[in-house]
Amino acid sequence: MPSATVVDAGRPLPQERHWKDRLSEFLDAHAGKPPRDKAERLAWARAFHADLEEAGLAAPGWPAEAGGMELELADQVAYHQQMTRARAPKHPCGLSFIVAPTLITHGTPEQKERFLRPLLRADELWCQGFSEPGAGSDLTSLTTRAERDGDHYVVNGQKLWTSMAHLADWMFALVRTAPAGPGGAGISYLLIPMNAEGITVRPLRDIAGGTHFAEVYFDDVRVPAENLVGEENDGWSIARTSLGHERATAFLSDEFRYRRVVDELFSLAVRTGAGTDPLVRQRLARIEASVRVLASNSRRALDAVLGGRDPGPAASVNRLVKSEFDQYLHEVALRVLGPDAVLGNREPTAPEHGRWMYGYLMSRASTIGAGTAEIQRNTIAEKVLGLSSHRGESTGKEAG
Numbered sequence: 001m002p003s004a005t006v007v008d009a010g011r012p013l014p015q016e017r018h019w020k021d022r023l024s025e026f027l028d029a030h031a032g033k034p035p036r037d038k039a040e041r042l043a044w045a046r047a048f049h050a051d052l053e054e055a056g057l058a059a060p061g062w063p064a065e066a067g068g069m070e071l072e073l074a075d076q077v078a079y080h081q082q083m084t085r086a087r088a089p090k091h092p093c094g095l096s097f098i099v100a101p102t103l104i105t106h107g108t109p110e111q112k113e114r115f116l117r118p119l120l121r122a123d124e125l126w127c128q129g130f131s132e133p134g135a136g137s138d139l140t141s142l143t144t145r146a147e148r149d150g151d152h153y154v155v156n157g158q159k160l161w162t163s164m165a166h167l168a169d170w171m172f173a174l175v176r177t178a179p180a181g182p183g184g185a186g187i188s189y190l191l192i193p194m195n196a197e198g199i200t201v202r203p204l205r206d207i208a209g210g211t212h213f214a215e216v217y218f219d220d221v222r223v224p225a226e227n228l229v230g231e232e233n234d235g236w237s238i239a240r241t242s243l244g245h246e247r248a249t250a251f252l253s254d255e256f257r258y259r260r261v262v263d264e265l266f267s268l269a270v271r272t273g274a275g276t277d278p279l280v281r282q283r284l285a286r287i288e289a290s291v292r293v294l295a296s297n298s299r300r301a302l303d304a305v306l307g308g309r310d311p312g313p314a315a316s317v318n319r320l321v322k323s324e325f326d327q328y329l330h331e332v333a334l335r336v337l338g339p340d341a342v343l344g345n346r347e348p349t350a351p352e353h354g355r356w357m358y359g360y361l362m363s364r365a366s367t368i369g370a371g372t373a374e375i376q377r378n379t380i381a382e383k384v385l386g387l388s389s390h391r392g393e394s395t396g397k398e399a400g
Contacts, residue, residue: 019069020078023057027086034089042167045089046122053121059100061302066104066116073303084256093125093164099172102189106230106238115170115191129159129173129192129216130239139174140184140236144218146175148225148232153177153190155198155221165201165214168194174239177232184236191227198222206365254322255298258329262291265333268352274336283332290325294318316384320376323366330360 030048035041052058053067060079062068071079091097096119103111118124135142144157155175165171171192178186194201198221204213230238269275269284297318333356334341345354367373381387 019057019071019075020082022055023079023082026052026055026057027082027088030088031086042092045092048089049091050121050123053117058120062100062104066100066112067120073299076302077299080256084260092122093119093168095126095128095164095168096120096122098128099126099191102172102229102238106189108226110226111191111229124169125164125167127162127165127168127171127194127216129162129171129175131161132158133160139239140180140187142174142176142187144173144175146177146188146190146223148177149222151225152222153225153228155190155192155218155223157218159216159218161204161213162201162216163212165194165216166203170194171216172229174235177235184239186233187235187239188232189229189235189238190223191229192218192221192223196221196223206362255295258291258294258325261329262287265329265336268333268356269336272336272338274338280332280335283335287325287329287332290321290328294322294325297321316376316379320373320380323373323376326366327363330356330363334360 030051035044049058057069059066059068060071060076062070064070069079100116100119103115107115115124119126129144130139130142132142132144142157144155144159146153146155153175155173157175159165159171159173162171171194173190173192174187175190176186177188180186192199198219200217200219202215202217204215206212229235265287266275266284269280274280275284301315301318337351337356340351341357341360343350343354343357345358347354350357
């Protein structure tokens with residue numbers, strides 16, 4: 001007797017037909033090169049991920065009740081390998097997958113219903129409001145305030161280095177709702193519509209010529225109290241969900257992307273003849289070893305997430321290793337290119353459209369964004385090795 005078809009919201013689940021076959025057919029049907037125009041490329045990626053969600057093939061690690069595929073670790077690895085081989089467009093808003101685990105874990109049923117599907121489809125884009133002029137790596141010193149006024153919060157302050165702020169529909173922000181206390185007390189996690197009256201976005205130009213970041217000002221911005229995630233003043237512990245999952249799950253897809261980029265760099269070294277230089281070959285060997293280390297630690301971090309454990313230690317190690325690897329990779333690429341390395345992505349004759357020079361300039365921020373390399377080393381020393389805090393506090397944990 002044939003098994004019954006399992007259906008969720010009118011869509012067949014992966015049990016009906018193996019998800020690998022379905023994904024393969026989907027990728028074949030959506031094959032094609034991305035547009036060169038930036039705005040068209042964004043629209044193309046958004047349409048791809050909307051179709052992916054419609055097909056029930058998005059969010060491989062999310063639980064089924066949140067709209068995901070709920071795949072085991074090995075299947076998640078295979079999923080990302082398949083997507084990378086097909087050169088499928090990345091989700092146009094990676095920040096969405098920082099707020100999503102927080103909503104899945106701490107959000108109300110109404111918040112999950114309202115935000116998760118539009119987020120997954122890229123119908124709505126997100127930005128992260130954490131850093132401030134006086135609170136970068138030390139986020140607990142933030143000063144942007146949200147004062148309760150009836151059924152709203154009134155937000156005043158400033159956020160800085162806000163990626164995609166000029167495109168975002170929503171911001172997930174840390175705001176101060178009570179005086180500062182130990183362990184991040186007095187901070188709340190608030191979802192703020194970017195079209196609210198009183199918000200000003202000012203783009204910041206980076207050394208690569210882009211405006212990926214912005215500063216955001218809040219002047220008596222009224223936000224419905226129903227947009228508070230979790231309990232008031234408990235936002236710091238909630239933010240740890242975002243930060244931990246950001247540094248764990250993001251690395252799985254990065255693992256395959258870097259594998260492909262490293263292979264492309266090796267091909268470039270062969271084409272330019274730089275691969276015959278013993279010094280270059282030694283550096284390429286170091287890159288090969290490093291990309292394998294990244295892959296191993298990525299799986300360790302994700303395994304912790306799937307096992308319900310804190311991915312913090314493995315994620316912090318990977319964050320540090322990945323940021324330094326990204327910089328070294330592009331330094332070697334410029335060595336491989338030789339004199340052509342000075343040609344940027346706006347020069348028509350630049351090899352591979354100047355991607356390596358552009359990547360080099362962008363990688364300068366790798367050891368700064370999402371927690372500096374110095375902060376990561378402090379975190380590893382205190383939380384992983386059990387050493388005394390750099391603030392002179394005891395961690396209460398002995399080194400293993």
